[in-house]
Amino acid sequence: MHQTVVDLLRGNAAHAEAFDARFDDVQEAQHPNAVTVCCADSRVLQDQMWDNDEPGELFTCSNIGNRVRQSTESGPVVTGDVLFPLQYFDTDVAVVVGHTGCGAVTAAYDDLTEGVDVSPGVRHCLDSLTPHLASALDRLPEGLDRAATVNHLVEYNVDRQIETLRQSDEVPDGVELVGCVYDFQDAYPGRRGEVYVVNVDGERRVDELRRRHLATDGRIYRFWEY
Structure with a gap:
């Protein structure tokens, strides 16, 4: 067996020892307080970013580009993994988490500007991002380098995912929709x-967000108000 798997199992043994009693209250059911939709990036520590170590606290979903939409024969819909806790467990908060330097957003940007050759599976994912990001290209501020361009588009992508959730009739009324960006690039x-709030229920004006959400004022920040 590959040494990586051996190391993972060794780490799991330590996890099982530490967490043994923490499953007592959630063995038969779950009622997570929030569903988080994170990018499936190895640098994005999906539960640890919230300092969460309690089973049952968060319903964590991940995919490249922190997407909330999937294609079906009847058209695009909100992904079932996001809807599941909202519809069945009375979870009333959905948090979409992008991150600085996102590879999926970078690939989508490159595809829009020069085209990229990718496998069909990756193409399916990119095609879920590029239509949303295309509208941003003519609106980007001038003079951005490549890294800053990607990080502006990361915020824009989070906004588009929140917009998808807001427009869906399948998301129950009263669910709070929060868009965030996780930063590990000193951006x-x-x-x-640290995680920065960039959108709450479609509102993305920083001054207004800070006025409405005083308890999180220091964590509300955007590169780009368009």
């Missing part, structure tokens, strides 16, 4: 690993 003003 935002705080520490590496």
